[in-house]
Amino acid sequence: MGTRWSQESSADEGQPTERNRQWAPARRVLLAVLTVSLLLGSSVLLVFIFRNCGPPPCDTPVCLDLLARYVASGNSSVDPCTDFFSLACGRATGDNNPFQDLAEENKSRLRRILETPGSWDPGSGEEKAFRFYSSCMDTQAIEDAGAGPLKQVIEELGGWRISGNWTSLDFNQTLKLLMSRYGHFPFFRAYLRPHPAPPHTPVIQIDQPEFDAPLKQEQEQKIYAQIVREYLTYLNQLGTLLGGDPLKVQQHAALSITITSQLFQLLRPLEQRQAQGNLFQTVTIGQLQEMAPAIDWLSCLQATFTPMSLSPSQPLVVHDLEYVKNMSHLVEELLLKNRDFLQSHMILGLVGTLSPALDSKFQEARRSLNEKLRELTERPPLPVYPRWMKCVEETGTYFEPTLAALFVREAFGSSTQSAAMELFTAVKEALITRLKRLSWMNEETQKEAKDRVTHLQVKIGAPEWALKPELAKQEYSDIQLGPNFLQSVLSCARSLRARIVQNFLKPFPQHRWQVSAWGVNAYYSISDHVVVFPAGLLQPPFFHPGYPRAVNFGAAGSIMAHKLLHVFYQFLLPGGCPSCDNNALQEASLCLERHYAAFPLPNRTTFNSSLTFLENAADVGGLSIAWQAYSKSLTRYRGETTLPNQDLSSQQLFFRSYAQMMCRKPSPQDSEDIHSPPSLRILGPLSHLPAFARYFHCPRGTVMNPSVHCQLW
Ligand SMILES: *[C@@H]1O[C@H](CO)[C@@H](O)[C@H](O)[C@H]1NC(C)=O
Ligand SMILES: *[C@@H]1O[C@H](CO)[C@@H](O)[C@H](O)[C@H]1NC(C)=O
Ligand SMILES: *[C@@H]1O[C@H](CO)[C@@H](O)[C@H](O)[C@H]1NC(C)=O
Ligand SMILES: *[C@@H]1O[C@H](CO)[C@@H](O)[C@H](O)[C@H]1NC(C)=O
Ligand SMILES: *[C@@H]1O[C@H](CO)[C@@H](O)[C@H](O)[C@H]1NC(C)=O
Ligand SMILES: *[C@@H]1O[C@H](CO)[C@@H](O)[C@H](O)[C@H]1NC(C)=O
Numbered sequence: 181m182g183t184r185w186s187q188e189s190s191a192d193e194g195q196p197t198e199r200n201r202q203w204a205p206a207r208r209v210l211l212a213v214l215t216v217s218l219l220l221g222s223s224v225l226l227v228f229i230f231r232n233c234g235p236p237p238c239d240t241p242v243c244l245d246l247l248a249r250y251v252a253s254g255n256s257s258v259d260p261c262t263d264f265f266s267l268a269c270g271r272a273t274g275d276n277n278p279f280q281d282l283a284e285e286n287k288s289r290l291r292r293i294l295e296t297p298g299s300w301d302p303g304s305g306e307e308k309a310f311r312f313y314s315s316c317m318d319t320q321a322i323e324d325a326g327a328g329p330l331k332q333v334i335e336e337l338g339g340w341r342i343s344g345n346w347t348s349l350d351f352n353q354t355l356k357l358l359m360s361r362y363g364h365f366p367f368f369r370a371y372l373r374p375h376p377a378p379p380h381t382p383v384i385q386i387d388q389p390e391f392d393a394p395l396k397q398e399q400e401q402k403i404y405a406q407i408v409r410e411y412l413t414y415l416n417q418l419g420t421l422l423g424g425d426p427l428k429v430q431q432h433a434a435l436s437i438t439i440t441s442q443l444f445q446l447l448r449p450l451e452q453r454q455a456q457g458n459l460f461q462t463v464t465i466g467q468l469q470e471m472a473p474a475i476d477w478l479s480c481l482q483a484t485f486t487p488m489s490l491s492p493s494q495p496l497v498v499h500d501l502e503y504v505k506n507m508s509h510l511v512e513e514l515l516l517k518n519r520d521f522l523q524s525h526m527i528l529g530l531v532g533t534l535s536p537a538l539d540s541k542f543q544e545a546r547r548s549l550n551e552k553l554r555e556l557t558e559r560p561p562l563p564v565y566p567r568w569m570k571c572v573e574e575t576g577t578y579f580e581p582t583l584a585a586l587f588v589r590e591a592f593g594s595s596t597q598s599a600a601m602e603l604f605t606a607v608k609e610a611l612i613t614r615l616k617r618l619s620w621m622n623e624e625t626q627k628e629a630k631d632r633v634t635h636l637q638v639k640i641g642a643p644e645w646a647l648k649p650e651l652a653k654q655e656y657s658d659i660q661l662g663p664n665f666l667q668s669v670l671s672c673a674r675s676l677r678a679r680i681v682q683n684f685l686k687p688f689p690q691h692r693w694q695v696s697a698w699g700v701n702a703y704y705s706i707s708d709h710v711v712v713f714p715a716g717l718l719q720p721p722f723f724h725p726g727y728p729r730a731v732n733f734g735a736a737g738s739i740m741a742h743k744l745l746h747v748f749y750q751f752l753l754p755g756g757c758p759s760c761d762n763n764a765l766q767e768a769s770l771c772l773e774r775h776y777a778a779f780p781l782p783n784r785t786t787f788n789s790s791l792t793f794l795e796n797a798a799d800v801g802g803l804s805i806a807w808q809a810y811s812k813s814l815t816r817y818r819g820e821t822t823l824p825n826q827d828l829s830s831q832q833l834f835f836r837s838y839a840q841m842m843c844r845k846p847s848p849q850d851s852e853d854i855h856s857p858p859s860l861r862i863l864g865p866l867s868h869l870p871a872f873a874r875y876f877h878c879p880r881g882t883v884m885n886p887s888v889h890c891q892l893w
């Protein structure tokens with residue numbers, strides 16, 4: 181390969197890299213020469229020696245795989261000093277970034293696990309998870325069952341006028357069943373979440389409902405009419421699929437749309453509620469009953485949140501009390517005049533919710549509605565995922581502990597775990613050293629900041645509980661699979677809801693993970709003061725115990741340092757650090773904004789530099805801290821390797837590994853993205869680090885070697 185990577189000597193920082201034992205005699209000679217050369221003060225000799233015995237290439241399959249990725253996405257004829265983005269990512273073709281690719285690859289790993297025949301104890305969590313996955317993949321059985329399983333559900337709800345018998349079940353009874361057995365909330369949503377205000381104890385919250393179609397009348401008349409038309413077509417399809425007479429279906433569908441649109445009119449935008457200062461209000465169930473009498477709150481909520489035990493004095497958080505009152509009023513009116521239609525409205529909504537578990541005709545109706553709505557509201561179409569991926573996701577949702585354990589067993593053994601922990605420790609130490617050098621923190625703040633880092637908890641891999649097989653097995657005793665896929669999904673969903681409630685009720689000393697073990701999103705939780713790095717993230721191409729350390733520090737190490745800096749976000753907000761030298765802090769912040777503003781933006785990209793400031797700061801700081809940790813590790817440990825045939829020094833490989841993580845085909849930037857576009861996430865932090873220019877020999881004044889360096893992190 182013709183490359184323009186400059187040959188690099190690792191002697192610059194006096195960090196000899198050592199090889200394996202066969203080299204001992206050579207090392208002794210080297211040492212002697214070294215001493216002599218040091219005595220002579222001659223660095224020319226040194227450079228010569230290290231060039232000839234740099235780190236040996238790693239040619240294991242994982243390294244060759246990584247090499248292939250680098251070759252496929254990069255363009256080695258680009259000058260690293262002018263456009264490192266194109267050098268690393270110039271031939272990247274996918275719309276996904278490597279994080280999204282990794283997420284997909286990890287799902288396909290789960291698929292392989294779920295499709296490998298195994299023998300599991302009957303009734304165990306594994307057996308149920310495998311059986312659920314295979315019934316999800318058995319599309320023939322789902323097609324054969326057709327609308328049958330759904331008709332049965334409708335009957336249980338008292339039927340409807342569109343088809344079958346209509347037994348006029350009590351309204352409250354139907355609503356209660358919809359909420360508790362089917363997880364469908366036609367008029368409002370109810371969920372258990374931490375209270376919005378400290379100390380954040382879990383509380384039942386009543387929020388605005390979600391709708392299948394945006395029937396906001398404020399939008400342009402023409403678009404509104406088109407949305408109504410598409411939605412009507414969809415509801416008509418559902419009704420006829422369920423055996424309704426087309427004329428009657430048309431009537432009920434039209435009224436359902438009227439009801440949705442009336443509910444929409446009662447919604448108030450978040451900004452308006454914010455302005456009025458009543459984003460959420462605490463009321464008891466008894467008080468809510470008086471304010472919104474159409475609904476039997478106690479019995480509906482009790483059924484939904486068993487095993488909690490509720491009474492009229494139970495406090496709730498209501499997100500928009502005015503909406504709930506007006507909604508109750510509307511429901512009362514509809515009950516008087518249009519009871520039949522209200523029933524159909526509730527059931528049509530449920531069919532929409534359940535459509536992923538139904539046959540292809542229902543799914544197709546739903547997909548086509550979504551596609552048209554996205555077109556009308558000018559959003560890009562959603563990608564179409566293969567069936568197996570949806571089934572893996574569903575299985576993962578309902579059987580998370582089981583899948584987490586299977587995934588970790590396969591992909592995150594104890595050696596990977598300990599290598600990841602070692603990397604984290606090195607990065608954390610580098611951060612602590614860094615804190616002492618920050619001129620905008622006074623000594624007291626530095627100490628406080630250090631305490632925060634020392635007391636931070638870290639979770640790597642998977643939550644501890646997920647790894648206990650007994651637990652995983654016990655937890656699904658309430659799941660009944662069959663007789664059809666719809667009933668299996670409903671049973672799993674009920675079991676999951678009950679588990680969520682139970683988990684909230686248990687005193688829970690540990691952190692509740694917000695991602696699954698195979699997820700790729702690391703995060704910092706402010707409330708629990710813990711950073712989480714799931715096993716799914718610590719995979720190739722970001723991390724592997726067999727990679728050259730430069731690769732691990734450059735990618736996973738930078739992510740870790742980035743997340744650690746989230747601990748200090750608040751310091752960077754206006755007035756966020758009263759005891760800091762705010763002039764110095766502000767100067768450093770402005771310096772960083774100017775640094776980013778100086779880069780040319782790729783075509784069709786716009787971005788908001790104040791929106792992205794915090795993430796830019798964490799990118800720049802994260803890279804620099806990971807670099808510091810890597811440099812230190814070179815002096816401490818032996819046995820560094822590098823990638824074959826790349827003419828990359830270890831230091832250069834570190835930078836390449838960082839850049840690789842951000843590669844994506846240039847595409848329009850989402851205006852609400854808090855991250856900078858990929859090219860800036862590469863150029864901004866790399867050019868800010870003097871070592872980059874040093875190891876790539878970039879002349880002063882080139883893009884990658886600007887004269888300014890900001891003193892933020
Ligand atoms: C690689 O970069 C060179 C120099 O900028 C450019 O001429 C060439 O078209 C690029 N190749 C690809 C495949 O993008
Ligand atoms: C996750 O995806 C990467 C591909 O980027 C793959 O190499 C790795 O093996 C996957 N991990 C698992 C556990 O599937
Ligand atoms: C309606 O109810 C009658 C009597 O209860 C029953 O015989 C009939 O099968 C029901 N029809 C449907 C479609 O369920
Ligand atoms: C809710 O009802 C009240 C009283 O009838 C009315 O003043 C208010 O405008 C309604 N709010 C909305 C958003 O329709
Ligand atoms: C539902 O229950 C509430 C509370 O008991 C009651 O006020 C309301 O009238 C009931 N609705 C119907 C239609 O029975
Ligand atoms: C930017 O993109 C537009 C449309 O995609 C194209 O017409 C224009 O030539 C591009 N400009 C540059 C500088 O690439």
Ligand SMILES: *[C@@H]1O[C@H](CO)[C@@H](O)[C@H](O)[C@H]1NC(C)=O
Pocket residue numbers: 788789790791
């Ligand atoms: C950029 O984002 C900030 C913070 O969200 C916002 O106040 C500002 O109006 C935005 N500027 C532009 C030009 O969109």
